[in-house]
Amino acid sequence: MPATPMVPGSIRVVIGDTVTEGQVLGLMGNSGNSDIPHLHFQVVMDTPSFLGAEGYPHVYRSFDVIGGVDQTLAEERMSGPGYPVTRLWSEFGDFVTFSPHPVSQENSLTENWAIVRLP
Numbered sequence: 001m002p003a004t005p006m007v008p009g010s011i012r013v014v015i016g017d018t019v020t021e022g023q024v025l026g027l028m029g030n031s032g033n034s035d036i037p038h039l040h041f042q043v044v045m046d047t048p049s050f051l052g053a054e055g056y057p058h059v060y061r062s063f064d065v066i067g068g069v070d071q072t073l074a075e076e077r078m079s080g081p082g083y084p085v086t087r088l089w090s091e092f093g094d095f096v097t098f099s100p101h102p103v104s105q106e107n108s109l110t111e112n113w114a115i116v117r118l119p
Contacts, residue, residue, distance in 0.1 A: 057109055060118070064102035067115035070095045 010027035013019060043056040074095045078088055102117065110116050 059107055059109055062104065062106045063110065063116045063118050064104050065099065065111070065114050066102045066117050067096060067098035069113040069115065070097065071113045
């Protein structure tokens with residue numbers, strides 16, 4: 001599946017803009033091996049790098065935890081001989097579990113590998 005992180009032509013801001021709460025920045029699309037539009041959001045310091053950047057902690061006013069990723073299983077699979085990271089992404093659904101009941105959080109950091117729904 002081609003990488004389309006945002007809908008082409010939908011980005012409404014440029015580097016250096018000041019944004020306000022609730023402002024639309026652009027429209028989400030699919031990226032990588034995904035079946036639905038989603039957003040990967042990470043605050044990084046220094047040089048941005050999707051795979052190598054260390055995330056900077058940031059607190060969300062509210063969100064619901066709707067599932068999680070089994071990091072241990074993912075790491076076990078990746079440790080196998082000849083297992084490329086591209087295969088991990090194509091099998092990512094194998095590592096995801098959705099909760100029957102969302103857990104609301106306020107003024108918190110998200111846990112690593114949590115799947116959250118933002119208001």
